[in-house]
Amino acid sequence: MLPLVLYDVLSELPGNNWSANPAKPRFVLSYKDLPFVTLWVEYSDIHIAMKSIGAKPIKRRDGSDVCTVPVLSDPNTGALVTDSLEIVSYLEKTYPEKPIFPNNSEAPIRAFDSAHMSLILPGLEPMFPRTIGILSPASAKFFIGTCSGNVPLPLDVNRDADWKLLEKGYNTLYEWYQKTDGKWIMGDTFSYADIIVACWLLTYKRVLKEDDEWARISSWNGGKWAQVLADVEKECKLV
Ligand SMILES: N[C@@H](CCC(=O)N[C@@H](CS)C(=O)NCC(=O)O)C(=O)O
Numbered sequence: 001m002l003p004l005v006l007y008d009v010l011s012e013l014p015g016n017n018w019s020a021n022p023a024k025p026r027f028v029l030s031y032k033d034l035p036f037v038t039l040w041v042e043y044s045d046i047h048i049a050m051k052s053i054g055a056k057p058i059k060r061r062d063g064s065d066v067c068t069v070p071v072l073s074d075p076n077t078g079a080l081v082t083d084s085l086e087i088v089s090y091l092e093k094t095y096p097e098k099p100i101f102p103n104n105s106e107a108p109i110r111a112f113d114s115a116h117m118s119l120i121l122p123g124l125e126p127m128f129p130r131t132i133g134i135l136s137p138a139s140a141k142f143f144i145g146t147c148s149g150n151v152p153l154p155l156d157v158n159r160d161a162d163w164k165l166l167e168k169g170y171n172t173l174y175e176w177y178q179k180t181d182g183k184w185i186m187g188d189t190f191s192y193a194d195i196i197v198a199c200w201l202l203t204y205k206r207v208l209k210e211d212d213e214w215a216r217i218s219s220w221n222g223g224k225w226a227q228v229l230a231d232v233e234k235e236c237k238l239v
Contacts, residue, residue: 042139101180127207129157
């Protein structure tokens, strides 16, 4: 089998990886024991680089087309897939061993993906200034440009109201986890839902100040979030 190719976003962090959306297919590839290589793309070059390989664009809020990462190229089938959720859906159909949508759960996990995003999105603003800090100067400038329509400037990591919103989101997510008997969202059954949760936690851990802002998130809900990240990384053989 030829290695699959995953396009991810470059950073100045050791080991590069930081971005939640490309992390999701990376966790799935590793969980399914599929061989893959990662090609790192400068944030400011994503659109042009992905367009040049023929990746499908998505619509920005203003209606314009933009090519994003992650993109997956599978030389075994010739497939070129854009969007983290579509990539993992493709991987599940093409390589069904070690399912990440067990018991026919793709539809409810798609709904969970949206619900989880609505929980955390209102509180994500502290991430933006820290993200700028891990990108190259050209990508940082580009990133500020893409943020400016969506979040109030100047970017600030310490707005109490943002942290309260993020904590509120995680309190709700904690309640969902408390509804099951096992350690996963579906009880004893591991699934892509847990990977979604873990990949955002990974982004906080990598992008935020580890002994300060990540320590704050880790302290919520009795240390639940550092534990979920560690459990999912172990399940996906990434530690
Ligand atoms: N829904 C998409 C979102 C992808 C996305 O927003 N990717 C960002 C990097 S994490 C990107 O490529 N941005 C490029 C740009 O805004 O120009 C997914 O899950 O793959």
